[in-house]
Amino acid sequence: MTTLVGTGSLIRLALRLDRVRLPIWILVTAGLVLATASSVAELYPTEASRRQIAATIGSNPAMTAIYGQVYDTSPGAVVMWRLAITGALLVTLMSIMTVNRHTRQDEEAGRLELIGATVVGRHAPMAAALIVATGANILAALLIAAGLTGQGMPVDGSFLAGLSFGALGITFAAVAAAAAQLAENARTVTGISVLVLAVAFVLRLIGDAGSATWVSWLSPIGWLQKAHPYAENRWWIVVLLLAVAIVLIGAAYALVSRRDHGAGLVRPRPGPADAAASLNGPFALAWRLHRWSMIGWMIGFLVLGVMFGSIANSATDLVKDNPQVARIVEQMGGKSALIDAFMTAILGIIALVASVYAVQATLRLRAEETSVRAEPVLATGVSRLGWALSHLVFAAVGAAVMLVAAGLAMGVAYGISVGDVSGQLGNVLEAALVQLPATLVVAGIAMALFGLAPRYVIGSWAALTVFWLLGQLGPMLQVPQWLMNVSPFTHVPKLLGDISATPLIWLSVVAVVLMAVGLAGFRRRDIG
Amino acid sequence: MTHAISVSGLVKNFGRTRALDGLDLTVSEGEVHGFLGPNGAGKSTTIRVLLGLLRADAGTARLLGGDPWGQAAELHRRLAYVPGDVTLWPNLSGGEVIDLLGRLRGGLDPKRKAVLLERFELDPTKKGRTYSKGNRQKVALVAALSSDVELLVLDEPTSGFDPLMEAMFRECIEEEKERDRTVLLSSHILSEVEALCDRVSIIRNGRTVETGSLAQLRHLTRTSIQAELAVEPTGLAGLPGVHDLQARDHHVKFEVDTAELDGALRHLTTFGIRSLTSQPPTLEELFLRHYEDEPK
Numbered sequence: 019m020t021t022l023v024g025t026g027s028l029i030r031l032a033l034r035l036d037r038v039r040l041p042i043w044i045l046v047t048a049g050l051v052l053a054t055a056s057s058v059a060e061l062y063p064t065e066a067s068r069r070q071i072a073a074t075i076g077s078n079p080a081m082t083a084i085y086g087q088v089y090d091t092s093p094g095a096v097v098m099w100r101l102a103i104t105g106a107l108l109v110t111l112m113s114i115m116t117v118n119r120h121t122r123q124d125e126e127a128g129r130l131e132l133i134g135a136t137v138v139g140r141h142a143p144m145a146a147a148l149i150v151a152t153g154a155n156i157l158a159a160l161l162i163a164a165g166l167t168g169q170g171m172p173v174d175g176s177f178l179a180g181l182s183f184g185a186l187g188i189t190f191a192a193v194a195a196a197a198a199q200l201a202e203n204a205r206t207v208t209g210i211s212v213l214v215l216a217v218a219f220v221l222r223l224i225g226d227a228g229s230a231t232w233v234s235w236l237s238p239i240g241w242l243q244k245a246h247p248y249a250e251n252r253w254w255i256v257v258l259l260l261a262v263a264i265v266l267i268g269a270a271y272a273l274v275s276r277r278d279h280g281a282g283l284v285r286p287r288p289g290p291a292d293a294a295a296s297l298n299g300p301f302a303l304a305w306r307l308h309r310w311s312m313i314g315w316m317i318g319f320l321v322l323g324v325m326f327g328s329i330a331n332s333a334t335d336l337v338k339d340n341p342q343v344a345r346i347v348e349q350m351g352g353k354s355a356l357i358d359a360f361m362t363a364i365l366g367i368i369a370l371v372a373s374v375y376a377v378q379a380t381l382r383l384r385a386e387e388t389s390v391r392a393e394p395v396l397a398t399g400v401s402r403l404g405w406a407l408s409h410l411v412f413a414a415v416g417a418a419v420m421l422v423a424a425g426l427a428m429g430v431a432y433g434i435s436v437g438d439v440s441g442q443l444g445n446v447l448e449a450a451l452v453q454l455p456a457t458l459v460v461a462g463i464a465m466a467l468f469g470l471a472p473r474y475v476i477g478s479w480a481a482l483t484v485f486w487l488l489g490q491l492g493p494m495l496q497v498p499q500w501l502m503n504v505s506p507f508t509h510v511p512k513l514l515g516d517i518s519a520t521p522l523i524w525l526s527v528v529a530v531v532l533m534a535v536g537l538a539g540f541r542r543r544d545i546g
Numbered sequence: 547m548t549h550a551i552s553v554s555g556l557v558k559n560f561g562r563t564r565a566l567d568g569l570d571l572t573v574s575e576g577e578v579h580g581f582l583g584p585n586g587a588g589k590s591t592t593i594r595v596l597l598g599l600l601r602a603d604a605g606t607a608r609l610l611g612g613d614p615w616g617q618a619a620e621l622h623r624r625l626a627y628v629p630g631d632v633t634l635w636p637n638l639s640g641g642e643v644i645d646l647l648g649r650l651r652g653g654l655d656p657k658r659k660a661v662l663l664e665r666f667e668l669d670p671t672k673k674g675r676t677y678s679k680g681n682r683q684k685v686a687l688v689a690a691l692s693s694d695v696e697l698l699v700l701d702e703p704t705s706g707f708d709p710l711m712e713a714m715f716r717e718c719i720e721e722e723k724e725r726d727r728t729v730l731l732s733s734h735i736l737s738e739v740e741a742l743c744d745r746v747s748i749i750r751n752g753r754t755v756e757t758g759s760l761a762q763l764r765h766l767t768r769t770s771i772q773a774e775l776a777v778e779p780t781g782l783a784g785l786p787g788v789h790d791l792q793a794r795d796h797h798v799k800f801e802v803d804t805a806e807l808d809g810a811l812r813h814l815t816t817f818g819i820r821s822l823t824s825q826p827p828t829l830e831e832l833f834l835r836h837y838e839d840e841p842k
């Protein structure tokens with residue numbers, strides 16, 4: 019296996035580079051599972067209360083669409099029901115990012131070329147990245163298992179719960195490894211992997227929400243939800259996930275031998291010899307760099323909008339007879355009719371996804387800077403302000419485009435399902451746009467970090483993760499109000515049709531100030 | 547004479563590393579100025595301060611009569627920069643990058659672009675990473691040379707070039723010189739510097755250690771002398787500028803600072819010269835001396 023020579027030293031290098039990031043991911047994932055476990059124990063202490071929630075959820079396609087079925091009334095099963103999606107997102111994103119960073123991202127930056135010429139075999143970088151990601155997933159799995167056991171849950175169920183998360187993470191590490199062989203740049207690798215993740219999510223959503231339940235079986239996330247720990251304990255689900263991972267790794271392994279270093283399997287086509295007359299300024303350049311990602315995201319938002327819009331109507335049957343769950347939904351979504359609560363809750367999630375878009379579009383500035391593509395541009399007649407704004411505009415306008423796309427799609431789909439498109443479209447669109455200022459605050463945080471502390475731009479992802487967790491789990495974990503207030507999304511008005519402008523103005527002011535601070539900082543600092 | 551670039555006492559720290567430590571650099575209008583120094587001497591850092599990408603901690607820098615930090619965008623329209631390490635966007639073709647960079651500087655000459663593409667044998671339809679290192683540099687170089695600017699700032703522009711392209715580069719710079727463009731050329735290729743530059747500055751550890759025309763610098767080099775004499779010579783070791791003296795009977799071998807050559811030869815003639823060979827000074831020796839000798 020000479021093609022694996024040097025894997026050991028690459029593993030050590032990767033562990034060193036990820037010595038902060040990986041432990042944080044793992045601890046957050048495990049900590050979240052434990053916190054949820056203890057709050058479920060508090061919220062649904064009796065068998066009767068758990069039976070009630072299971073029945074309510076089971077009769078409600080909207081709720082099962084988001085969280086899946088409550089498959090059993092044991093406390094552990096309720097925890098797994100509530101956590102499957104959040105936990106799945108955490109482990110899969112961790113795996114995708116880790117593998118991408120140590121394979122294609124390094125290769126693109128030319129770092130692997132340095133290593134590749136020495137004593138490192140052709141397959142070693144991929145092997146090292148996969149081993150590190152697998153190790154991280156196993157560690158997360160064991161921590162989850164130990165934690166759940168420690169909370170008094172059955173040992174076998176707890177281990178299955180942990181291992182099914184771990185196996186899902188490993189599967190997506192393999193997805194990223196295969197994607198890294200196909201595409202030439204790391205951005206596309208992330209794109210492909212996240213697309214696979216999104217498709218997996220949508221498939222299980224369709225299956226859980228509708229009558230075609232078999233569709234969930236097409237999705238690895240669906241499998242995770244069907245492992246049913248603390249009930250049937252389907253261990254073979256873990257085997258199934260790992261089998262898929264092995265097949266994908268085998269494919270990636272074979273692909274490595276079939277391509278040149280630095281190249282993907284998909285060869286880029288030649289471009290024009292001269293630039294179009296329209297490619298004549300920083301904004302035109304930024305448009306070229308952002309357009310495909312923007313269009314791709316927009317399609318995603320349209321799909322999300324149609325999906326949620328068409329199931330929203332059934333949300334009315336939700337939780338009429340469980341005051342505790344109703345209270346949580348109200349806290350998450352507002353006091354008006356439950357359907358509005360459902361809509362605003364969904365739009366809250368959509369706003370978080372729009373923030374992911376806004377942050378990555380803003381951080382494109384940093385990517386351009388560290389890859390020294392910014393330097394030649396800034397050495398021309400383009401001012402620093404103009405260059406920074408050219409990208410920031412795509413983050414801000416892009417976030418608005420995403421929310422409008424989701425709002426339009428959701429409004430039309432919901433309108434069709436209740437036979438009142440003209441009446442509903444405006445409402446839903448307005449409710450979507452209300453999320454914009456909070457989304458821009460997140461982009462503002464990224465911009466401020468870029469201007470003032472460029473080495474710590476990763477902090478904007480940390481901030482967004484905290485906001486996401488607060489929004490999703492804060493009410494259930496009964497987080498104190500001052501902590502909830504940290505998140506801009508806490509301040510988004512939750513009433514459809516009767517929206518108060520004050521918090522929106524404040525959020526907008528905060529967003530603008532953060533962006534201005536970032537721009538001012540960027541004008542004064544060193545490039546590089 | 548006006549100066550295209552004048553820098554004095556420039557200091558730049560990166561955390562605890564002092565990259566520039568009181569650097570001086572003057573480039574007159576219309577000259578090709580060689581900028582030399584060992585790895586890590588501070589050449590790229592100086593250039594990036596001049597481009598307003600880095601802010602100096604102390605000292606003054608003037609570029610084309612303006613302030614490189616405060617008037618960056620204005621000044622940049624009058625210059626073109628080729629970085630040592632060129633990265634291109636994966637989804638833009640080389641031709642698009644050339645046009646774009648030219649337009650961002652205020653326009654480029656399409657005819658000249660076509661000629662340069664031909665001369666450098668560059669395929670403008672490839673994209674980003676599919677170019678080799680040398681070809682990526684050619685993209686930046688063609689963009690710079692086809693813009694109508696007063697000053698070219700080139701940071702090791704030929705480090706990825708093959709000898710044929712290197713010769714083509716020299717030809718192009720000669721042409722720029724004829725058009726009275728000013729060129730600041732950072733380079734590790736001494737023959738290139740010797741062939742192209744009117745004046746050079748050598749820097750080391752963030753300080754200028756030598757600056758002047760090539761003739762002046764030659765003056766600072768050492769000539770090596772071998773002679774056979776009629777009588778055994780005396781007193782050679784005490785002469786100013788004489789180094790590495792080896793004497794055996796009537797044979798001597800030594801190096802002498804070119805500035806002190808006259809005195810040394812006068813002294814030798816007093817012993818009756820039977821044969822004499824002298825090796826002309828090379829700049830290479832001077833550079834190597836400056837790169838190696840000085841203690842940190």
Ligand SMILES: Nc1ncnc2c1ncn2[C@@H]1O[C@H](COP(=O)(O)OP(=O)(O)OP(=O)(O)O)[C@@H](O)[C@H]1O
Pocket residue numbers: 546560563564565583584585586587588589590591592630
């Ligand atoms: N952004 C930075 N952060 C920290 N240190 C830096 C940075 N840029 C340069 N340095 C340091 O400053 C010193 C000068 O570097 P510089 O790149 O200017 O050298 P150079 O003369 O261009 O070398 P070379 O011939 O290798 O290109 C080096 O010690 C380098 O490590």
Ligand SMILES: [Mg+2]
Pocket residue numbers: 589590591630701
């Ligand atoms: Mg350099």
